[in-house]
Amino acid sequence: MTNLLKNRELLLIVIIGLMVIGFATRAQGFASPGNLANIFNDTSILIILALGQMTVILTKSIDLSVAANLSFTGMAVAMTNAAFPDVPLALLIVMAVGIGAFLGAINGFLVWALQIPPIVVTLGTLTIYRGMAFVLSGGGWVNAHQMTAPFLNIPRTQLLGLPVLSWIAITIVLGAWFVLTRLPFGRSAYASGGNPTAAVYAGIDIGWTRFIAFMLSGALAGLCGYLWVSRYAVAYVDIAVGFELDTVAACVIGGISIAGGIGSVAGAVLGALFLGVIKNALPVIGISPFAQMAISGIVIVLAVVFNARAERKAGRIILRDRAAPEVSA
């Protein structure tokens, strides 16, 4: 069992590799380094969000408000940039991360202090944050010509062969790896998801850990708000609708247990890349982009089935571990 879990990353690498080779037979140049770098760049935002989502899921919670957070923050940053072109980009990015972290902290506070189930909190804040994006913008759009050149160009600037957007994703992957495996917070996150009762006895403040996890997820969503608006050069209320499901899908595919406590940074990244490769391949092999939603759905269900098989503990069913069903509460 543990071997299977340990090999999840290897398995994903093999599957992604096979997929790329398979698509390359249908479309010349799909496997070329340039195209692969493109796919990675295209998936950067999903990777960043999946890492935030993963941190939250590790603590036995879930954050469905990431896409709405992204939409609100992106709108706020874009409107600030359009209204005050003189504000330096660094300040705007700090603002994006700050707003995102604040919205994440609201989720975290409700989960921590009021102990409302995370799924309910974030379903609620999902509509609230997107509604706020509408109130903020009045339903209007911020278009490319209203944004300043550095605002649009910096994530696209090539640096050592890759766009800055990709480098940001790589930095955050390394950062997440460091935080989750080398810092006390990471240990607490795994512990409070893996066995909350034991974590309490070990002196870990579960509520605080969840609060920090939600805040981190929010901060990353805020950063992605800027990255998204800059990458697609437009901000409107409905950007990234439903993207929260993709982040959950990436985590589930990557072997992160929805019951908490299990998962690796590499898994989340590979899960996101898996979706990224499919998304980029569909138009290439002539399948309607409308099929993507159904494919994500099938992949989520299959991944959950697969994860459950891997995690199932031996023993009589009547005394089955309660960890999994409790998440559904």
Place this chain on the structure above:
Amino acid sequence: MSDAANSKRVIPDRLGTRTSRLLSSWEVLLLGVAVAIFVFNSFASPYFLNAWNLSDATFNFTEKAMIAFAMALLVIAGEIDLSVAAIIALASTAMGAAAQAGIGTPGLVAIGLGVGLTCGAFNGFLVSVLRLPSIVVTIGTMSLFRGVSYIVLGDKAYGNYPDSFAYFGQGYVFWVFSFEFVLFILLAIVFAILLHATNFGRQIYVIGNNEFAARFSGISVERVKFTLFLLTGLMAGIASICLTSRLGSTRPSIAQGWELEIVTMVVLGGVSILGGSGTIPGVVIAAFVMGLVTFGLGLLNVPGIVMSIFVGLLLITTIAIPIVARRIKEMSR
């Protein structure tokens, strides 16, 4: 403060002693809120107090409430189904495709119900046979079901339903009482009896309060859960028939985001999101409250997305209130 103190296993014996009192007071409170909103709306808008306008207002919630009844049973049993709105979309797409092929109204109804049941059975199979957490499974099937609609329809739409099909969403049984409203009342009675006056209803509460105890007392937990998912799928099928008939067309984005409003309705009705408690009368009143709020805001020209802020706030505050109240009680003890 620890998780152990907040787990499902501990809550029931605390709630058990005053469940009836607590819930009855919740429903009375809710009824008060409904009346207050009603009175406020009648003063806020001159168009509110009109039998036909009020009848129109019921369409805001009847379809959602039908699903909310079944969802309430699921939530009481400790599960959840986020794919209901996607089932509506898939059933509507199937009916639309059948209507293009010239199938008559009885056939369309059968297809709508059949698709609902099939989707419900699929969810039920994944949750009760494969024992997967319902929250993730139904997030997956949510994008699967709606995804199939998108594959079939893309950016197109189905129309041209037979004339007799319009009755389900646009017909009136007598005077201002629409078919949907009468169906809503009938279903409310059926579900109230099912939950509050049958063995099956007792089993749902037992499972939600303590699944272990339920197993040890001989309840077939898996069968009950499967039945509940089937029932939820069926209700989504019925809602899909009503909605499709009312709109007269099908797009893959039909009923987008309804799962949230339905869960909100259930929770607002006093059903504990942790499972184990809640009543159908509560859900019925909650349906009226939400219908009145959205209708009132609509009369005041508040845009839909701003209304969704209210729905989100309503969801969080209604869950937070009992939790905060319990905390205060515990502190004063």
